[in-house]
Amino acid sequence: MADTTTSSASAEVARASELGPVGRFLKATELDTRMLGMVAALILIWMLLHGLSGGLFLTPRNLWNLSVQTSSVAIMATGMVLVIVMRHIDLSVGSLEGVIGMVMGVMQVHILIRVFGIQTGDPWIWVIALACGVAAGLIVGAFQGFIIAYMEVPSFIVTLGGLLVWRGAAWWVTSGQTVAPLDATFQLMGGGPRGSIGATWSWVAAAVACLAVVLMLINGRAQRKRFKFPLRPVWAETFIGAVNCAVIVGAVWIANSYPWPVGIVRRYAEQNGIEIPEGGLFIAHGIAIPVLMAVAVGIVMTFVTNRTRFGRYVFAIGGNPEAANLAGINTRWVTVKVFMIMGALVAVSAAISSARLNASTNALGTLDELLVIAAAVIGGTSLAGGSGTIIGAMLGALLMQSLQSGMVLLGIDSPLQSIVVGAVLVIAVWLDTVYRKRV
Known part of the structure; x- marks a missing residue:
């Protein structure tokens, strides 16, 4: 036994000596090369945008605003990691963000004050509104997850239908009218001088x-x-x-x-x-409050994925659904719970986005589903399922938002911004395919 251990250690040393300085460094630190590549790409994009914008991008003001803008997308991206890891997709997150934002806005401005007679400025208004939003997200997530898991309708179709249904529902809640102003305490979740x-x-x-x-x-x-x-x-x-x-x-x-x-x-x-x-x-x-909220969500979701039985089940199902089912994992119930988590996270993002605007509009979250999916994929989540990281998705959200922020500073028209986002999404999927083939 001792001889076997000694020979294994000797072989390990021999293999390490064959690596170059960079290889030995990466082996010692155990850093993820894909994550390093994404960080390098982010730094390169920042430097390029800083130069093209005449030194406006890498300023405290723009970076602070960038962190706030990234928060809502980053929160949803953490949930999208679980969805994609299980070989599903959720195209409805942007529309769901809009309808939940409307629900929370109506709850604050109309129902709690006019129907229940709660005084404006009551400290419970924002708590009740946020709780109602999260409850709505959980219900919608459970509904979509049930159709996907138990009725066996592909997630692409279910959430594509949800994209249309919930966007229409966002308009129907108030017949297209904007709801404003929101509760002063609720607004703190949007950042700003008071929201820091x-x-x-x-x-x-x-x-x-x-x-x-x-x-x-x-x-x-x-x-x-x-x-x-x-x-x-x-x-x-x-x-x-x-x-x-x-x-x-x-x-x-x-x-x-x-x-x-x-x-x-x-x-x-x-x-x-x-x-x-x-x-x-x-x-x-x-530090802005929405940034703290995003960091807190990232920590909780990282713990859930890495340290809980539920997280292990999610990755097991994504890696091999048939084997997970034969191992006794209730794959259908896990699927429902993943979509419920996604709905709850969308509600938190809707609170941040509507608080930033100090208004709830039926256009809230338009095309956010593309940013969220792109953030997860760029962050290393494989569309083939079974692999992905929370921190990678959050960095992916930062990269996507950096591109959008930079294009706004450069005065690039909105249609061209959409072209860039679409191109980045396709490139990210292509890179994921190339990486999986090499591994």
Whole structure:
């Protein structure tokens, strides 16, 4: 037994010595090459857009707005990962976002205030409205999932029908009328000066996040020792921790570098009796609330996919549905639950999007299904099923939103923007096909 272990270790060392410096680095750090490629592509796109926009793209203001704009798509993309991993698709998320946004808007402006007599500004208005939206998302998701799983109608057809049905329902709720203004507390989910946590709390959040990264690395190393898995070198663990902490600190520094607009600062100073100094009063936005919501959803969904039995079932079904069924997994019920999760996440995204607009419109979420699917696929989720990551999908959402934001800065017309998004989606699927063939 000892001889076998020694020979295996010797073979491992021999194989490692055959790799070049980059190969040894990737092997030691265990970094995903597809993820690195996406990060490199994102950095390249940012630099290109920054140059073409005359230095406007990589500014604190644009990056802060970009993070807020990405939040709603990133949240839905985390759910789309589970859907695509199970070899399904959901084309209805954009239309569902519109109708749920309308439901929450009507709930705040009409039903709670006019029917139930709740006073404007009551702290429960936004809670009830959001709860109703999530409940609606769960019901719609369960309905679509039931048709797909138990009536065996292909998800493409079911959700394509949903795309048309829910878009029409969004118009029918108010006969096409825009519902506004929304509850003041509800609006905080959309970001803005009031919808951010400020500089101090942003640095506190950064410290907590960095501490969490360190603890996760320590716990991961302890688990590897416990189950006798190969350990990464200490320098590799240190490198990963340092890079993650640097990204967190850098993101918070950028968020704290974007000040409130002068007019809002002036009104804030007058209301609070603050004297504005000669050089002006600098009040940082800090991290936006929708960004914190997206991060929280990403953490929860990562835990669900990697650490729960349900997550393992999802990937098992996507990898081989027949084998999963024979193994005793209730594949139909898991399918229904995946679409219910998708519906709930769409509701959260609808809350963020309508809060940003301070209005609910029947056009909310138009074509968002393309951005969400593209984000998941670009992030490494295979349309063949069985593989995908939450963090990859969220980075994919950031990449897609970066393209849109950059095209807006460059003054590119909306039709051409749609052409670019469609082209990127096709290229992403092609790259996934090439990758699977090589693996």
